[in-house]
Amino acid sequence: MTRNLIPGILAMAAVVVASNILVQFLFGQWLTLGAFTYPFAFLVTDLTNRLQGAAAARKVVVAGFAVGIFCSLVGSQIVGEFGPLVTLRVAVASGIAFLSAQLLDISVFNRLRQGSWWRAPLVSTLAGSSLDTALFFTIAFSAALTFLEPGNDVSWAGEALPVLGFGPVAPLWVSLAVADWLVKLSLAAVALVPFRLVVGKLTTRVA
Template identity: 75%
Template sequence: MTRIHLPGILAMATIVVASNILVQFLFGQWLTWGAFTYPIAFLVTDVMNRVYGEGPARKVVLIGFVVGVICSLIGTQIMGEFGPLVTLRIAIGSGLAFLTAQMLDISIFSALRKGAWWRAPLASTLVGSLVDTALFFTIAFSAALVWIEPANDVSWAGEMLPLLGFGPMAPLWVSLACADWAVKLSLALIALVPFRIIVRKLSPGTT
C-alpha cells in the first residue's frame, strides 16, 4: 500500500462512515438514505482492482471493514428511542456482509478482468451486492436467527405484509431487503459511467 492508494482508502472510509450515519434516516417506506451511499463502495473496490490490482483492492476493503467495526462500536454506545442505534445483530450482519461481499466482488472482478471493460465491474457488483443484502438482512432481522441476540426484539421485522406493498405476503424485512437490492442494482448500472471515466483518467492507456 503506497501513497497513490490513499484516495481509494479515504473514499472507502468516507463511504462507510457516511452510510453508517445516513442509515439512521428513512427515505420513503422501504429505504434509508444509507442505501444510496453504501453501494458506491463497490465502485471504489472495482476502480482499485482495475487500476492497481487485486492486492491493493483487498487492503482498501479491509480498511473499510475496520472503519465499519469502529462505527458499529460507537453506535452501540449511542441510545436511540428504542435502544442502542446499533444492536449486536446489526453489527455482525453489517460487518460480515461488507467483508464477504467486497471480497467476493474482488474475486469475480479478477476472474473477468480480461473480458469486455464493463463485464467485470457489472457482474462483480451485481453478485456482491446480492450477497451483501441477503447476508445483512437475514442476520440482522430474520426470526430464525433470534438466538444471536435473544434480548433484541426484532418481531416488528417479521410482520407479514404484501411484498413492497403490492406483492405476495412476506416478512417486512424481506421487503426492506428487496428495496435495498433494487437500489444497488440501479446504482451498479449507473456506476459503469464513473467507473469508465475514473479508470481512463488513472490509466490513460486503458481502452
C-alpha cells in the same frame, strides 16, 4: 501500506461513515438514505482492482471493514428512543455482509477483467450486492437467528406484509431487503459511468 492506496482507503472510509450515518434516516417506506451511498463501496473496490490489482483492493476492503467496526462501536454507545443506534445483530450482519460481499466482488472482477471494460465491474457488483443484501437482512432480522441477540426484539421486522406493498406476503424485512437490492442493482449500472471516466483519465495520464 503504500501511498497509492490512500485515495482508495479514504474513499472507502467516506462511503462507510456516510452510510452508517444516513442509514438512520428513512427514505419512503422501504429504504433509508444509506441505501443510496453504500453501493458506491463497490465502485471504490472495482476502481482499486482495475487500477492497482486485487491485492490492493483487498487492503482497501480491510480498511473499510475496520472503519465499519469502529462506526458500529460508536453507534452501540449512542442510545436513541428505541435503544442503541447499532445493535449486536446489526453490527455482526453489517461486518459479515460487507467483508463477504466485497471479497466476492474482487474475485468475480478478477475472473472477468480481461473481457469488455464494463463486464467485470457490472457483474462483480451485481454478485457482491446480491450477497451483501442476502446476508445483512437475514442475519440482522430473520426470526430464525434470534439466538444471536435474544434481548434484541426485532419482531417488528417479522410482520407479515405483501412484498413492497403489492407482492406475495412475507416478513417485512424481506420487503426491506428487496428494496435495498433493487437500489443496489440500479446504482451498479449508474456507477459504470464514473468507473469508465476515472479509469480512462488515470490510464491516459499514466500512458
